[in-house]
Amino acid sequence: MIKKVLFYLLAIVSGASAVSARDTKNAILSAHTRMYLNNVAKAGNDGKPMDGYVYKMIEGRMYISAFVKVGADVDEAALNTLGVYIGTRAGNIWTVQIPADKVTAFTKVAGIANIDLDAPITPLLDNAKKTTRADSAQKGINLPMPFTGKNVVVGIIDAGFDFDHPTLYDTTHTLYRVRRVWTQKLTGTPPAGFSYGREMTDPYVMRSVGYDTAITTHGTHVAGIAAGSGYSSPSSKYRGMAYESDMVFVGIMPPPGQWAVAGATDIIDGMNYIFTYAASVFKPAIANLSWGSSIGPHDGHSLFSQACDALTGPGRIFACSAGNCGEDxxxxxxxxxxxxxxxxxxxxxxxxxxxxxxxxxxxxxxxxxxxxxxxxxxxxxxxxxxxxxxxxxxxxxxxxxxxxxxxxxxxxxxxxxxxxxxxxxxxxxxxxxxxxxxxxxxxxxxxxxxxxxxxxxxxxxxxxxxxxxxGYAWAVDGDNRMTVSDISSSFSAISVGAYVSKGSFTNIGGTFLSYGVTSGRIAPFSSLGPLPDGRIKPDITGPGMALASAISSYDTSYTPLNENYIYVISKSTIDGRVYPYAMAAGTSMSCPAVAGIIAMMLQLNSTLTPDSVKNILARTAIVDANTGTIPPAGTNTWGHGKANAYKALRDMAAQLTVQNTLAEDPMDCLLYPNPTNGTFTLVYNNTTMAKTVTVTVMDMTGRSIHTQTMQAANGYNVFNINTGDVPKGLYLTRISCGEKANVIKTMIER
Missing domain, CATH: 2.60.120.1290 (Jelly Rolls)
Known part of the structure; x- marks a missing residue:
């Protein structure tokens, strides 16, 4: 915890002083930025770290993080001269790292419209699969195939990762599923396009490094819920949602003893990193954030929100915790x-x-x-x-x-x-x-x-x-409305509240523990809407009280005789190291549960947009006696209800089911996405011996312009259909296997 020493260093004077903050003609400074410059003027030291701002150590030098909105005439040469590093360029919103002793000079760089120095954010801390119907989706009951997040990237922006926890492998503890790690606050070689942190792409290096920080287990628990295999838990009981997905971790917390903290710029850079990697391997991605803050305009127009909306899009989804301030x-x-x-x-x-x-x-x-x-x-x-x-x-x-x-x-x-x-x-x-x-x-x-x-x-x-x-008759109390995090107000964000999926449990020592709440109800801590502009938040709720998931083996607070050991429910020893599973509660837990469900949805349709994800989750949500009647716009407690993985996938499959345009015996198959950018996914359930499947793309006159054949084994088959150089337009695509065939109208968009 950061020592509270800064303000003791300021001279104490009676009365008031006023410092003008619009000293520059170059940029409009946010109130948070102006306060920083005011404190610099009081302390007489541009570069001294202070509470409420986000710092990084880059090659031994302290930098402060900021969002800027730039014009076409921004003077990048001047930024380079000051030693400023540019990170994510989300349209005209950039993340930057400013040398801490150059902030005043930075405010005078031409071509910058707005400057907002970053503020810290904090973590927003079994039955889940049943209450969301994810268990049925994972089994593929009456669906075209089992849905496990395969060929989808699940990105976790967090801290407290145990890079070798068994849950990060496949269900046999053979295949390691973490593809990339970027520890933003550790030293090393940063990823391309960034100036700070350490990127790890070699699984052996990840496992040898072991962890990003040992003072929390938050990231491991979140990752386990979204995508953990549950290996080493009893009968894989604590398996996550998208347990065959690829994972990318972005660690945002520094080692103890540094002034560096995590802020919203780190989140934007993390989203950019996750989406960039996913695009490089031609896979869709869901980025999960279980951190937040009560500070901000809550209107979806902060520089963070503008950057978030610029980064997200088809196959690039962002889910965030609504917050844990529902009782405050x-x-x-x-x-x-x-x-x-x-x-x-x-x-x-x-x-x-x-x-x-x-x-x-x-x-x-x-x-x-x-x-x-x-x-x-x-x-x-x-x-x-x-x-x-x-x-x-x-x-x-x-x-x-x-x-x-x-x-x-x-x-x-x-x-x-x-x-x-x-x-x-x-x-x-x-x-x-x-x-x-x-x-x-x-x-x-x-x-x-x-x-x-x-x-x-x-x-x-x-x-x-x-x-x-x-007790003052002329004063008023505050309320717990509009307590969702400011990050949740981003127009493209899927904001997730929490309900009680498990109100009690028995720990590893046999002690029965109860949270004193009834299963099925809204979690009392789950933050509430609306937003100031009247929008309903959260968008959906997920199981968040309480969930069992993996615990970092480096977090000693979960070892015997320490404060969190009462939450441990199982543990196993592999190669001499103890790996626990434990209970935790919060929208930190409900968000990755929903993020894992979104990964399943992206497995079926890799081009889903944030709005289409919200619409599917809304129209398929569980509404029961606990949620009460939910109007079409949703409520500011439940959003549209409880996320329902199985119904969402059934609904999507029904939308994608091919409609045979010819009088032929139809095949049991799906072809998606449609429209496409030129690459289809074909899912075919072959109930007999191995057969040849032929896919023919024809123009509207029936002339064949592209053909592809594959061998289909017995059972579910998933094929990638690349239409090559076929130009954009409307086509007929014929799928045939033996005596069965379908002809589907398809749109290719490039």
């Missing part, structure tokens, strides 16, 4: 009128934080074209004893030190911008309290609506205080 009153919404001009609430801190040294952030977003003012006061019971006074939206960073009833300080920094990257007014508030007094936050305006969220991260842990009235 960390949100407050207020609509102002000419006669209702103010709202007040009290900021409280996560009880896990030191009561004498507490920190938190409040992120306040308004309506485009409107404005608002804030005021922060200290109360020692009934009386206000110190105040910032009204602070109205402007291009300014304000610093205050309020004096508490015990004479100690409460440090306040408020960074404001009238027009953030999404066009909205924004105020980012940092509180560092050493006082025992209550902290009141008031907002005033005569029109418009504001939304505010509280949260604080000391990676890898999120700390969520609440907004409360604390």
């Amino acid at each position: 009153s960390l949100h407050l919404r207020k609509t102002f009128t000419a006669t209702n001009t103010s709202v007040s609430t009290f900021v409280t801190f996560d009880p896990q934080l030191d009561t004498t040294d507490r920190k938190t952030w409040i992120d306040v977003w308004g309506d485009t074209g409107r404005t608002f003012c804030l005021n922060i006061k200290l109360y020692d019971g009934v009386n206000a004893i110190d105040s910032t006074g009204p602070i109205c939206i402007s291009d300014t960073v304000h610093d205050y030190v309020l004096t508490g009833s015990d004479g100690d300080p409460c440090h306040i920094t408020i960074s404001m911008t009238p027009t953030e990257y999404n066009g909205k007014p924004h105020a980012f508030v940092y509180l560092h309290s050493l006082v025992p007094d209550n902290i009141c936050l008031s907002a005033t305006a005569t029109s418009g609506t504001i939304d505010m969220w509280e949260g604080f991260l000391i990676p890898p842990t999120g700390y969520y205080g609440e907004l409360k009235k604390l």
Whole structure:
């Protein structure tokens, strides 16, 4: 955990100071960026690490991560001169690594429209296959074939990977299924196009390195749910969803002792890496993220969301956890009128934080074209004893030190911008309290609506205080609405909530443990929608309380006599090393369960888009007594219900089933995708001896222009049909085997 020393180094002064943050004509700076420059000005050191920002060590030098929006005239030569590394180019949204002592100079580079320094994110921590009907899909019951994620890439962006855990092999512990590893915060040779981290492509190297970090097992558990084979678990009981898929791991957590942390830029770079690898081997991919943050506009227009939407598309799907704040009153919404001009609430801190040294952030977003003012006061019971006074939206960073009833300080920094990257007014508030007094936050305006969220991260842990009235009749409580993560608001993201798939279990020592919740109901921690623009979130729910999966053998907290051993349910010893399986709960677990289901769907149709995935999951979701009636638009608790792998695949298979255009005895086969970019997949269930299958592509007059033959064995056969140089257009494709045949209208798009 990062030591809380930074703000003690700042000079304590009474009253307030204001530092202008629009010192450059070159770029619009986000409120988070302006706060950084303000702190640099106070400390007199451009490059000193500070809480709330994302750093990397690259070749012994510290860099800070950022999103930028660039124009066509961006001065890349100036970036090179400063030593800036460019990572992902998602349209006009780039991820960059800036030398930590060059941030001020970076803001003056021509051709950059927006700069947003990255903020940290944190992890959002058997029966699952049954409740999602994935067991039936894996067996291929009344489906064209068993669905196991074969020929699909499952990417896991996370931390705490055990690269040699048996679940990462096939079901016989023979074939190792991890194809690529990129540990972003470790030193070594980075992947092509990136300047940091270590890429590993050799399985022997991966297994000899062993792990990315030993302080968590989060990535191993997530990977096991999405794609683990369950090898070494009792009767493969803890097998994941897409257990024959290929896996790519992106490790985003640094070793202990570094200032480097994980942020949203790491996620975009990780998605880019996963999708690039998948494209190189001509396979579709699903990228899973079980991390998030309560901070951000939650409107799908952050620079992260814009980059995410640019990267995703046909065969490139992104799934993320909705969040674990469904029980936390960390949100407050207020609509102002000419006669209702103010709202007040009290900021409280996560009880896990030191009561004498507490920190938190409040992120306040308004309506485009409107404005608002804030005021922060200290109360020692009934009386206000110190105040910032009204602070109205402007291009300014304000610093205050309020004096508490015990004479100690409460440090306040408020960074404001009238027009953030999404066009909205924004105020980012940092509180560092050493006082025992209550902290009141008031907002005033005569029109418009504001939304505010509280949260604080000391990676890898999120700390969520609440907004409360604390018995003051004129104050209001916050609520638990709109608590899905900001990442979930991306238009292309599949946001996954959690329901209770298992409310109790018996651990390896025979002790019965219960979560005190009823199976089938929504998990109490599952974050809720809607988004500020009214969109329903989450999109779907998956099993997330509680799931059994693989545990990193390097995480000592799951060894006997340590705190997490009570969650271990089985373990095995291979080559002298103990590999556990254990229970965990969270939308961190429900998201990979759904990601694994999406991998099955991509196995059937590799060209699915984010919207088509959402539509299929929505129309095939399980609706039961626990979900209640779900309207067509979904609900802000369940989305469209519980993910149903089997029904989704049956629905897709029905859509893909060939329609014979001639009076011939039809074959039991599927041909997909249709339309195609020139390559089809043919699935044929041959119920007799080996036969020759012939595929003929004809123009609309019946003239043959491409023919391919294959030998079909008894049972399910999967063939790749490459149409070669056939130009784009509408064709008739004839599939024949013996006396059976189908003729299908097919569209080739290039």
